Amino acid sequence: MPGRQIQERIPPRTAGTGTGGAGVAAYRYRGVPKPDPATARAQQALAMLAQLRTTLALRSSRVRALTAELGDCLAQAVCDGVKISAVAKAAGQPAASIRSATLARGGLYPSGQTRSGHLHLIAGLASELAAAEGARSDAEQQRTQVLALARKSRLLDDYQLAGASGLKSDEIRKMTRGVGLRVAHPQ
Secondary structure, X not given: OHHHHHHHHOOOOOHHHOOOOOOOOOOOOOOOOOOOHHXXXXXXHHHHHHHHHHHHHHHHHHHHHHHHHHHHHHXXXXXXXXXXXXXHHHHOOOHHHHHHHHHHOXXXXXXXXXXXXXXXXXXXXXXXXHHHHHHHHXXXXXXXXXXXXXXXXXXXXXXXXXXXXXXXXXHHHHHHXXXXXXOOOOO
């Protein structure tokens, strides 16, 4: 019987041949070790900084686009004969910046839009630009708070924070100097 000969050549398995090696059947722990709370907080800070970096990039892009559009509208309004003082009042900017925006965009042709249409459009763009700049400054302030907290708790070093936030380590040190140490005293 050929099958019986093969079985006789294979030695029987004993307790010492398993993975334990101690002669006793060994148990392998397959659970996951508890995560280190400091590592979890560091990962959370890195994730928040990455999210704020993206948010700031999007908001800065929006501010740039609105600034360019407002400059075009300012120049077009002046080209259409609206007085610089009225344009400056609607935009909430000094007349000198209106003049420089107009001179920077030469070669415009009259659009035929009314004076009130220009001023309404400029006022709307100016308020939208102010809101976008406010949102960007709020995100920058939140980033500064996260950086200060991470530096204060020494979760991450300055170079890790710089990599996650997109800033230089020297800028981070300057930005976070004294932040988070001030305590408001209610009076």
